[in-house]
Every structure is written in C-alpha cells, then in structure tokens.
Amino acid sequence: MPDYLAEYKAYYTARAKRFEADPDFPFSAKAENDLRDAMLSCNELGEFKQKLGNLNDLCAIALAKDGNVMRFKHYTALEEKVRALGPERIIAKADQYTQVMDLITMINEEENRNSLEIAADSLEPFEGNWFMLERLEVYEKAEVPAQWKKHMAQSAEEIRASLRENHRSTEEDMQRWKSGWKLDLNLLDETRHRRRFPYPDEEIRFRKQQYESIISKA
Known part of the structure; x- marks a missing residue:
C-alpha cells in the first residue's frame, strides 16, 4: 500500500x-x-x-x-x-x-x-520623428538648381506642418490618460532616454532646438 x-x-x-x-x-x-x-x-x-x-x-x-x-x-x-x-x-x-x-x-x-x-515618460513624438528632422535639414540646406528651390521649400514646410500636427495629436491623446501632459525634452538628459539616441551630444542639442523651434510656431 x-x-x-x-x-x-x-x-x-x-x-x-x-x-x-x-x-x-x-x-x-x-x-x-x-x-x-x-x-x-x-x-x-x-x-x-x-x-x-x-x-x-x-x-x-x-x-x-x-x-x-x-x-x-x-x-x-x-x-x-x-x-x-x-x-x-x-x-x-x-x-x-x-x-x-x-x-x-x-x-x-x-x-x-x-x-x-x-x-x-515617453519622448514621442520627438523620438519617432528624428528621421523627419534630418530630412527637413536636407530640404532647408541642400544646394539645388533654381528651378528646384520652390519644391524644396514646399517640402520643408510640409514636414514642419506634419511635425506640428503630430505633436498636437500626441499631446491630445496623452492628456486623455494624464491631465496636462506636455512633452518634456529636458528628459533627454536622463540616462533612460539618452541611451536611446546613439548620437553625439551636440547633435541631440541641435535636434532638440530644431524641434522646439518648429512646434513653437504651431
């Protein structure tokens, strides 16, 4: 048994x-x-x-x-x-x-x-739009024949408009979950965020200023 x-x-x-x-x-x-x-x-x-x-x-x-x-x-x-x-x-x-x-x-x-x-705590939409910021810089600074300048300027403005709209809609969506939420790019200096950007400090500062300048004109 x-x-x-x-x-x-x-x-x-x-x-x-x-x-x-x-x-x-x-x-x-x-x-x-x-x-x-x-x-x-x-x-x-x-x-x-x-x-x-x-x-x-x-x-x-x-x-x-x-x-x-x-x-x-x-x-x-x-x-x-x-x-x-x-x-x-x-x-x-x-x-x-x-x-x-x-x-x-x-x-x-x-x-x-x-x-x-x-x-x-997210840095969206800044993080996800890094490539768009790079493209914008190309459109703004590229040396092109005169007949292409209008097209380049128009493309640059379309990117700016897209970035502003994306920023606005992201803040609107986030505020449904957290009242008063605003994108805080000062968090870029925090280790948890800095490690996600494999770029030199000076480039990050430039992109931050570039982005803030764009959305300030919304």
Missing part, C-alpha cells in the same frame, strides 16, 4: 530545495521551508489540512515579492527610475496580503498604473 504521508513529505521537501542557497529568492525560501516544516510535523496525512492554513498562499506571495525585488534591482541598476516604480510599490504593499487572489488584484492595478507612468 502506498505511503502517502511519506510521499507528501518528500514532495514538500523537494519544493523547498528549489530555493536553497539561491540569493534571489529569500522570501520564497522561507515560505517554502515553513510549508515543508508543517508537512514534516504531521504524523498522519489528515493533520496537514489543519496545519496548512494559508501557507500555500504565502508561498505565492513570497514568489511575487522575490520577482519584483529582482525587477526593482534591475531597473534601478539601469537608472530606469520610472519602470522601477511599479515593482517598488508592489514590494512595499505585498506584506499586507495573506490571500493570493487579493495580491494578484493589487499587482495588476500597480502594473497598469506603472504602464501609464511609462507612457507619460
């Missing part, structure tokens, strides 16, 4: 061993050890139902904490301070929960909130 008590003890012991000596999972290691110890303390299988309590939920909560601690450390190391806000808040709130479904609700809410924060 199978010894189910021994099999359950072996199972929960194996679960706990997954996190042994793993520095990235300290909360999970403790929670799984507590669950294992509850099982090992049983002299018969029927005792476990009473001793289990919410230990399984606490294991899930611990795993969520460990995962978000790793995310927070990763984003902090990359100086992604806006992306780090989500896991930081989840870590701060996680210990308030004893039921995993309540924790899942909180995590979903915080991740949705953080998604909006990340969107509001």
